[in-house]
Amino acid sequence: MMLFHSEPNPDFNPTPEQIQAEMKRWQDWMGSIGAQGKLKSPGEGLGYQGKTMHADGSITDGPYAEVKEIIGGFIIVSAEGVDEAIQLAIGCPALGNGGKVEVRDIMDYESMAAEG
Amino acid sequence: MQEKELSDIFKKEYSNLVAVLCHYYGVHDVQLAEDLVSETFVRAMRSWSHSGIPDSPKAWLRKVAQNKLKDHYRRQKTFDSKILPAVDESDRLAPAVEITDEIIEDSQLRMIFVVCDPALGGESQICLALRILCGFNIDEIATALLSNKEAINKKLYRAKKAIKSWEQFETSLSREAYAGRLDSVLRVIYLLFSEGYYSSVNEESIRHDICCYAMRLGVFLTRHEVFPKPKIHALLALMCFHASRLDARSSGNNGDILYDQQDRSLWNTELIQKGETYLNRAAQGEIVSKYHIEAAIAYWHTVSDEGKWERILQLYNKLLILEYSPIIALNRTYALAKANSVEEAIREAQKLALEDSHHYHCLLAELYRMNGERDRERGYLASALELAIKKSEKELIRNKLELAERCMSDKNSGD
Helix, strand or coil, X not given: CEEEEECCCCCCCCCHHHHHHHHHHHHHHHHHHHHCCXXXXXXXXXXXXXXXXXXXXCXXXXXXXXXXXXXXXXXXXXXXXXXXXXXXXXXXXXXXXXXXXXXXXXXXXXXXXXXX | CCHHHHHHXXXXXXXXXXXXXXXXXXXXHHHHHHHHHHHHHHHHHHHHHHHCCCCCHHHHXXXXXXXXHHHHHHHHHHHHCCCCCCHHHHHHHCCCCCCCHHHHHHHHHHHHHHHCCHHHCHHHHHHHHHHHHCCCCHHHHHHHCCCCHHHHHHHHHHHHHHHHCCHHHCCCCCHHHHHHHHHHHHHHHHHHHHHHHHCCCCCHHHHHHHHHHHHHHHHHHHCCCCCCCHHHHHHHHXXXXXXXXXXXXXXXXXXXXXXXXXXXXXXXXXXHHHHHHHHHHHCCCCCCXXXXXXXXXXXXXXXXXXXXXXXXXXXXHHHXXXXXXXXXXXXXXXXXXXXXXXXXXXXXXXXXXXXCCHHHHHHHHHHHHHCCCHHHHHHHHHHHHHXXXXXXXXXXXXXXXXXXXXXXXXXHHHC
């Protein structure tokens, strides 16, 4: 799974052209992974609204706990391992906006059960 | 009457009659229905070669098939009830067999859904569809699918045996069950059409026929209230746009002429308009299926505006995000070269891992040609030539290779 981290910038008001160009970058990048037959799920983009429930039952505003970074979305790719998946992140538009791409393996419970 | 017309009647009536006989006799014995229809055709051939073709060959064939079925019922009854002495008793038991356009419609619809059972597997579905829905003979199917008679016979035999065990089809399917199988039916129609459109066998007439039959089945589905229409319309739009280029595509003496080099005056504007009408109808409703996206791509290909490539690229992206297919991946890379840059397309092409496909090598050759690197183009064409199997495709690659070599030697002598 690829998680896209970014820092929200409340002062950023993109023009329609900028939005269009950003959409194209994402579609081209995801299309590229799709063209390699490695896109398992196009995932979802996440908005800026959210609340967080804490262990003591308190609720705070915002999706971010302690850091100002938020997760802006995710996709699921199929790869032989984390190393291959991180190669697929090359060209990800999140990187162009000062964000990060975090790659995590997804646990395969079925094969774990089969093995042991 | 022209020979071609006559063979069309045979083809069309073959599927009609088999469907109706199955309607009366049950789909579990497709073979029986086929045998009876074949007997009917043999009878027609003998009789018509003496007395000439009747005014209404269709009616003639239906009448004879009707009688054949009646005879068969009678024989079957006699056999089943040997202990009963009175033969005329079983006569009365034989049901009235009628072959009308209405019954044909019903039976054909049912037949389509039998043939498209997902349990059969793609190739068997295509074989059965060509045989039973399109009335192709074994030779024609073998040619169309680049196979041999024995292999096709085996496939058909196995498929029919599988159908035999579907007793549940005897009781008529509910509306929901029909609608639930629609996706599978659309897939078979799509495959059928692609088979006709992309296969480069030499006999042009077979390819055109397959495309026509696929479209006929699509139109047929639109006539039935049971089905939600958007996907059917999208598929029809797609087929109309592609079919509009069939003549232009196949006008070359050596294999297919690809899109860029086609003579646009050969495009069929009537079919393009039909495609637009279907595409508009397909837009009613919420669904965006892969047929919608592919139809939209085919639509943009009919437009000569250069800005279309960005649209086409985005549609291919969408399609690939929805579902992977090697051919779509290759097409997307070409659109990438047109919309973004050739360099980017070459970089992306190298990630595709389709080295076993000659289409992949052809694509890279084309990209290097666009980039002015004729020596690399030649290298990829040479490997494409080794991988290609179909004669017409080899021919096409060889022509390009000669052209590339000529360009290189011109350049060298100019230096």
